[in-house]
Amino acid sequence: MKVFEKNIxxxxxxxPGEQPQRKVIKLNTNENPYAPAPGVTxxxxxxxxxxLRLYPDPTAAPLVNxxxxxxxxxxxxxxxxxxxxDVLSMCFLTFFNSEKPIFFPDITYSFYKVWADxxxxxxxxxxxxxxxxxVKEDYYKENGGVIFPNPNAPTGxxxxxxxxxxxxxHNQDVIVIVDExxxxxxGRSAMELIDKYDNLIIVQTFSKARSMAGMRIGYAISNSVxxxxxxxxxxxxxxxxxxxxxxVCGVETLKDKAYFEECVNKxxxxxxxxxxxxxxxxxxxxxxxxxxxxxxxxxYDAKELFEALKENDIYVRFWGSERIEQYMRISVGTKEEMExxxxxxxxxxxx
Amino acid sequence: MKVFEKNIxxxxxxxPGEQPQRKVIKLNTNENPYAPAPGVTxxxxxxxxxxLRLYPDPTAAPLVNxxxxxxxxxxxxxxxxxxxxDVLSMCFLTFFNSEKPIFFPDITYSFYKVWADxxxxxxxxxxxxxxxxxVKEDYYKENGGVIFPNPNAPTGxxxxxxxxxxxxxHNQDVIVIVDExxxxxxGRSAMELIDKYDNLIIVQTFSKARSMAGMRIGYAISNSVxxxxxxxxxxxxxxxxxxxxxxVCGVETLKDKAYFEECVNKxxxxxxxxxxxxxxxxxxxxxxxxxxxxxxxxxYDAKELFEALKENDIYVRFWGSERIEQYMRISVGTKEEMExxxxxxxxxxxx
Numbered sequence: 001m002k003v004f005e006k007n008i009x010x011x012x013x014x015x016p017g018e019q020p021q022r023k024v025i026k027l028n029t030n031e032n033p034y035a036p037a038p039g040v041t042x043x044x045x046x047x048x049x050x051x052l053r054l055y056p057d058p059t060a061a062p063l064v065n066x067x068x069x070x071x072x073x074x075x076x077x078x079x080x081x082x083x084x085x086d087v088l089s090m091c092f093l094t095f096f097n098s099e100k101p102i103f104f105p106d107i108t109y110s111f112y113k114v115w116a117d118x119x120x121x122x123x124x125x126x127x128x129x130x131x132x133x134x135v136k137e138d139y140y141k142e143n144g145g146v147i148f149p150n151p152n153a154p155t156g157x158x159x160x161x162x163x164x165x166x167x168x169x170h171n172q173d174v175i176v177i178v179d180e181x182x183x184x185x186x187g188r189s190a191m192e193l194i195d196k197y198d199n200l201i202i203v204q205t206f207s208k209a210r211s212m213a214g215m216r217i218g219y220a221i222s223n224s225v226x227x228x229x230x231x232x233x234x235x236x237x238x239x240x241x242x243x244x245x246x247x248v249c250g251v252e253t254l255k256d257k258a259y260f261e262e263c264v265n266k267x268x269x270x271x272x273x274x275x276x277x278x279x280x281x282x283x284x285x286x287x288x289x290x291x292x293x294x295x296x297x298x299x300y301d302a303k304e305l306f307e308a309l310k311e312n313d314i315y316v317r318f319w320g321s322e323r324i325e326q327y328m329r330i331s332v333g334t335k336e337e338m339e340x341x342x343x344x345x346x347x348x349x350x351x
Numbered sequence: 352m353k354v355f356e357k358n359i360x361x362x363x364x365x366x367p368g369e370q371p372q373r374k375v376i377k378l379n380t381n382e383n384p385y386a387p388a389p390g391v392t393x394x395x396x397x398x399x400x401x402x403l404r405l406y407p408d409p410t411a412a413p414l415v416n417x418x419x420x421x422x423x424x425x426x427x428x429x430x431x432x433x434x435x436x437d438v439l440s441m442c443f444l445t446f447f448n449s450e451k452p453i454f455f456p457d458i459t460y461s462f463y464k465v466w467a468d469x470x471x472x473x474x475x476x477x478x479x480x481x482x483x484x485x486v487k488e489d490y491y492k493e494n495g496g497v498i499f500p501n502p503n504a505p506t507g508x509x510x511x512x513x514x515x516x517x518x519x520x521h522n523q524d525v526i527v528i529v530d531e532x533x534x535x536x537x538g539r540s541a542m543e544l545i546d547k548y549d550n551l552i553i554v555q556t557f558s559k560a561r562s563m564a565g566m567r568i569g570y571a572i573s574n575s576v577x578x579x580x581x582x583x584x585x586x587x588x589x590x591x592x593x594x595x596x597x598x599v600c601g602v603e604t605l606k607d608k609a610y611f612e613e614c615v616n617k618x619x620x621x622x623x624x625x626x627x628x629x630x631x632x633x634x635x636x637x638x639x640x641x642x643x644x645x646x647x648x649x650x651y652d653a654k655e656l657f658e659a660l661k662e663n664d665i666y667v668r669f670w671g672s673e674r675i676e677q678y679m680r681i682s683v684g685t686k687e688e689m690e691x692x693x694x695x696x697x698x699x700x701x702x
Binding site: 003 | 382383434466496
């Protein structure tokens with residue numbers, strides 16, 4: 001080993017869900033099966049490309065203002081980043097500086113551990129119960145901050161607002177982050193609590209309900225005090241992160257509320273139908289309120305099923321990790337994509 | 352103060368160069384005065400917007416391949432990020448993990464200190480000499496890594512390849528990063544040394560010579576071993592950073608080498624002429640090989656001059672910090688923009 005290699009940071013690289021370049025039925029990374037709002041195409045066609053030679057607005061004002069309008073908050077209550085991963089990472093760095101451990105569920109979004117390790121934040125996972133629900137009393141203990149997704153991933157389970165509020169109310173001396181990447185498919189957002197609790201941050205994304213995973217746009221909504229702390233940290237080490245096209249496309253997407261609701265409703269309808277179909281095939285499905293379904297079959301090994309699907313160009317997600325060895329996560333595609341998957345499953349199970 | 356505020360990271364927010372929204376003569380953030388390659392407009396017009404609903408390729412393969420072609424290296428020798436700030440920050444995190452201080456010049460790009468602080472990397476600034484040149488012998492001492500821009504910012508001074516190689520050769524037990532954001536305006540890149548020294552990383556950007564500050568694209572070129580370390584760290588905590596439009600626009604920009612060279616040559620020509628003009632007005636100019644000029648006037652206070660220019664909608668950069676209190680940095684605009692600045696300066700100095 002070269003001398004210089006001893007001071008290089010060595011990590012276990014994360015393996016993201018596969019992004020096959022050829023045409024497959026892609027139900028593995030919770031993308032939206034419907035195209036972005038039609039206005040996005042027009043906005044790119046009409047883009048002032050001379051503007052690209054200049055740095056983007058470091059405050060991302062057009063997008064921040066559009067989000068503030070959409071959610072009826074002030075612009076100083078909005079923070080934007082390069083996908084919610086960037087926003088969440090910045091929140092960890094800014095708000096989780098206690099010596100006490102932060103709390104999050106044992107089965108949840110895998111990056112929470114990664115950012116905690118990266119920023120040397122102590123953490124303690126709280127076990128979901130046997131039905132994969134959050135046990136709110138576990139979050140009453142002293143801690144350095146709390147984060148959980150609602151709906152949770154990869155279970156898809158949604159905690160009602162009362163339960164979310166109970167966790168926030170019991171943790172008013174620390175920051176509580178509710179990661180609502182999938183909330184538009186679920187129910188009431190905790191955003192309505194931001195005036196009531198000054199320790200609350202809501203994080204959402206354009207990647208799921210808004211069909212814009214390819215543009216990398218995430219945001220946090222909170223009170224102006226916490227948003228200022230977040231912006232100060234962000235500006236202190238990287239001023240320009242949102243590129244000009246993401247600002248323009250993000251604004252355009254927010255304009256078309258009707259299209260957004262139409263796509264979300266179609267996905268919810270397909271999800272509910274698909275849950276029934278899975279049950280008819282003997283699957284055990286969690287009652288997902290997200291754009292994916294977490295399911296297992298008592299008679300078929302999840303890994304074998306996952307691989308059989310993949311061989312037939314149907315990509316779903318499988319981890320094989322503790323407590324979820326027998327589960328697959330199936331993103332909700334179009335009705336046609338789901339029908340193709342069911343046709344295969346029926347054929348496979350009749351072999 | 353709320354209890355939760357004591358665990359919030361508090362920083363001195365960085366103040367980026369102003370980005371005025373109205374039309375001014377903007378010579379303050381080293382942007383390119385010429386539009387991106389014409390192919391970029393066409394690529395955005397023809398963008399497959401349905402593709403935006405999917406996550407971008409996490410390996411950024413199309414852009415990585417195009418850069419590999421352009422620089423005649425293998426794709427596994429190329430790393431890309433959201434502007435060179437993102438690339439440099441990732442390099443600090445990955446390569447500077449020694450207990451010994453890293454070295455960089457005392458007058459240089461201000462973010463080196465910021466990233467060192469962020470990642471708790473010890474550092475020691477090496478003083479530029481009285482002519483603002485790097486003293487290469489200062490970098491012979493034991494250290495935890497070396498980074499310097501070439502040409503340096505905000506001086507614009509370029510160190511010849513022999514001197515750069517001398518620093519690399521004296522530091523083969525640590526990683527040496529040469530930050531070549533402005534090298535296309537200067538001379539020979541140290542990229543030709545990457546096969547000779549396995550501790551060398553070259554960082555460049557699309558923001559300056561390629562007219563794409565608004566798209567946030569930076570890259571590192573090195574050997575495949577160091578690039579793999581960098582990618583492992585990046586994937587470990589944020590898999591998808593380059594959005595789809597930046598991949599497409601980046602590839603398109605690289606295709607048009609003739610346009611790129613034409614713009615660079617025009618800027619060099621304007622710079623050389625502007626240096627003469629400034630000297631004729633009594634300014635002392637460093638011999639910049641970049642797309643900006645670092646200049647001072649023995650008879651006029653830099654801050655007053657900076658403000659007088661600004662009042663007349665001509666934006667240049669001024670810091671007022673130690674050793675450079677009397678200097679302004681003037682980005683090289685179009686000949687017409689520079690003429691307008693000179694017309695104002697002549698009028699101002701004749702008052």
